[in-house]
Amino acid sequence: MIDWSWVADHLGVLAFRVLQHLELTAIAVGAGFVISFGLAIWSVRRRAVYPPIAALAGILYTIPSLAMFAALISVTGFSVLTAEIPLILYTLVILIRNIVAGFDGVPAEVVEAARGMGYTSWGRLWRVELPLAVPLIIAGLRLASVSTIGLVTITGVISDSFGGLGYFILTGYHLQFATEIYVGAVPSILLAVAVDVAFVRLQARLTPWAATRGVAAG
Amino acid sequence: MGRDARRGGRLMVLLDALAAWFADPAHWAGPNGIPTRLLEHVALSGISMLIAGAIALPLGLWIGHTGRGATVAINAANLGRAIPSLALIGLAAPITAAFDPQLGFRVYPTLIAMIVLALPPILVNASAGVSEVDRDLVEAARGMGMRERQVLARVEIPIALPVILAGLRSAGVQIVATLTLGAIFGGGGLGNYLVLGIAQNDVGQVFGGVVLVAALALLVEGGFALLGRALTPVPLRAAEGGEHRGRALEGRAAG
C-alpha cells in the first residue's frame, strides 16, 4: 500500500515541508504569545478590559479556519500574511485565557505577603506572580502550539507554497495517491505529539517547586 | 484618508458581493443550494456528535465517578487533541475507500475525524465535572443509602451538568467549524462554498460560506448555553458558564 521508493525519492521535500511546518507554527505561536501576553497583563491590571478582549478572541475562535483563510485571500492575497494572521488569531483565545488564569491562580495570601513586604506592583508582577503563573502559561503555549500544528496543514488550501506537511495530504488526495497522503499525515501527527511532550518536559523543568508537592516532612 | 476611503470601498465591494450571492435564487436550489448544503452540514455534525457523545459521555461519567483510568483517559484525550484533523482525514481516506469507493473517499474520513475531534472535550469535561463534585456530597448521598447508580444520576450528574454541557458545546462548535474541511475531500456541507470560492476566486461565495458557518456555530453555542441555563438548578446558575469552561480548559491543559 505504501510506495516506499516514492518516499525515498522525496526525503528532501519532506525535510523542507517539516521545516516549513515548524516555521509557520513558531511564527504564529511566537507572535500570538507576544500579543496575548500584552493583552493578558493589561487585563490583569485593568480588570474591566478582560471581558471584551476575551469575548472578541472567543468569537474569532469560532470562525472556521478554512473560512478565515478563504476570506483573507481577498484582502492579503496569497502572501504569508494570509496564512499567519488566522494562525495568530486562533492562538489568542487559548493564550490569553491561560495567561490570565495563571495570574488569577496566584494565591491571595502570597500576593498579600508580597505587598506587605514592600514589593512594588511591577516587582510583584514579575518576581512573584509571573513565576507562579508559569505552569498555566506553558500549558497555554502547549495547547496553542499543538492546535497551530494542526491548522498549518490547512494553510495548504491557500497555495502550494504553504501548508507544511499538509501539502502532501492535499496533493495526495487529489492524485488519489495514498503514499503521499501518509507522508503528510503521519509526520504531522508525530510532530504534534512531539511538541506536546516537549512542552510537558519544559514545564517540569521550569517549575521544580511544583513537582515536589506532597513530600511534606512532619 | 485616501487609504481609509479605499478600505471603505473594498468593504463595500465585499458586502455587495455577499448580498448579491445571497440574493441569487440559483444559490437556493439544487444539490449545491444553500438549503441542501446547510442540511448536509447539520446532518453530518449531528451524526458525529451523536456517535462521539455515545462513546465519550458514558466513559467520562464512569471515569469521573470511579476515578479509575483518569490518567489514561486524559493522556488519550491529549493525544486525540494533538492529531491534526486534516491528517486524520488523510489517514482514514485510503482505508475507508477500500471498503466503499464512493462514500469511503468523500464522507467517512471526515466523519471519523469529526468524531475523534469531539471525543476529548466531551470525555474530559464529563469526567472532570463529575470528579470535581464535592466529595462530602457524594459521601452524604451514599450515607443516605443511595446506590452507586443513584449517586451518579441524582447527585453527581445534576451538579456536574454545566461542565458536561460546556464540553458538549465546545465539541459541537468545533465540529461545525471543522466539518468545512470535508469539502476539500469532496464531502458535503457548507465547506463547499469556501473551497469552490477559493478555487473560482469568488469573494461573494467565500463570504457567504463564512457567514453561514459562523451563524451555525453561534447557533450551536447559543443553543447549548440556553440548554445549560434551562437544565441547571437555579441556585447553581451563578457558577455556570465561563468559569467552568475556563477551568475545564486548564484541567485539560494541565493534565
Place this chain on the structure above:
Amino acid sequence: MFADPKVPSSAGRDATGMCAATVEFRHVSKSYDRRDGPAAVDDLTFTVPAGSVCVLVGPSGCGKTTSLKMVNRLIEPTGGQILVDGTDVAGEEVTALRRRIGYVIQQVGLFPHRTVGENVTTVPRLLGWSREQQRERAEELLGLVGLDPARYRDRYPAQLSGGERQRVGVARALAADPPLMLMDEPFAAVDPIVRERLQNEFLRIQAELAKTILFVTHDIDEAIKMGDLVAVMQAGGHLAQFAPPDEILARPASDFVARFVGADRGLKRLSLSRIGALPLHQAVTAVAGEPVGDARQRSLADPFPFLLLIDRAGRPLGWLPDRDVPADGIVDERLAIPASPLLERETTLKDALSMMIAADVQAGIVVDPAGRVLGLLTMEALGAAGRAGAAGRAGAGAALRRAERRPAAARPPAAAP
C-alpha cells in the same frame, strides 16, 4: 526614625541586636462606602511603647485586621494619623515603609516558587544586601526559629508542615531586622498543640529581640498570653479597652469586655500570675524517722491542721493530721498521707489552684529547684492573690520574657540612632 535598612544591623549578623519602634494611633478612622468590604475602624487612639507586644483582639468584623493593615498601608485610613517613632506613615514612600516593617499573616503566604532560604531573604534582597549577607542572615534566622538551616534552606514550601511554614514566615518577617512587626492571626491556622509550641517559641524569640509587635487575634486566651498590652475592639471598630492583660481581666471597662473575656476571667487572671513572691505559710515540719520532740505542740499551735513530714534533705514526704502526731518517740513515715501537689515558684496560680482542688489536703507545697520545702500555699492565700492580683501585674509573656531574657539582650539597641 528607623535604622537605615540598607545597612544590616551589625552587618546582618546580629539576631539579638534590639531595635524597636514606638507606634502611635491618633484618632485613626476607616470608613467604607460598600458594605461587603473590610471592617471599618472608628477613632482609634492608643500608643504602643517600643519593645512591647500589643494584641488587638475582638470578634470578627471589629476592625482589628483593618487597623493592623493601616500601619503598613495595605489599607489607607480615611482619618487620623499613625506614627511610627514619631513619623507619620502617610508621608513615607509606601514600599520603603513596608520593607522596614515585618509582616506575618495567617496563611503565611510563602512564595511557592522559592526555597525556604530564598523566602527568608526576600526583603534583604529587595534592599540590595549582598549574597553573602543574605546567606548568613538566612542561616541565622532559620536557627532562631528552630529549623536546622542545613536541612531546610533548600526545601520548597510545599515540602513543609503547617507549623514549619509558619516558622519560616516569622523568620522571613524578621529578615531585615525590622523595629516593628505586624502579625495577623499568625498561629490561627495550625493545630492547638503546634500553636502552643509556636506561641512559646515566639515569646522566647521576643524575649531575645524585644521588637515592637502588633498582633491580631480573635482568641482572648492568646491575647492574654502574648500581650504586654491588649486592645479589645468591638463591632464598628471601637476600642473597648486598652490595658495590660491583668487589668482587662480584673477591671473590664464595659459589659462587652466582660462578656468577651468570659465568665472565667478570674481563672484566666490566675494564669497570668506565678507563685513567685506570694507570702507563703511557714510549714510546721518534722523529719521522718527522728525523735518527734515538740512537734505536736508546734503543730497544734499552728492554725494549719497538718504536720508536714520531710526527709533529711528537707524534701516533703506527706501530711500527718495534728491529732495523729505522737507525743513522743519516733515519727513514723508510714503514717504520712502522701498527698498534695508540689509547686514551684514559676507555677502559675491557675495551675496551682487546679492541682490543689484535686488534692486531699488543700494546700500546695512550694519547693525550691532541689525539691526542698519553702513553705505552703493555702487556699486563703490564693484567694487573696486572686482578689488583689498580687504576684505579677504584667502578662505571662512579659513575665516569661523577664524570666528568660538573656544577658545579651540587655545591651543597648545596637543599630538605633
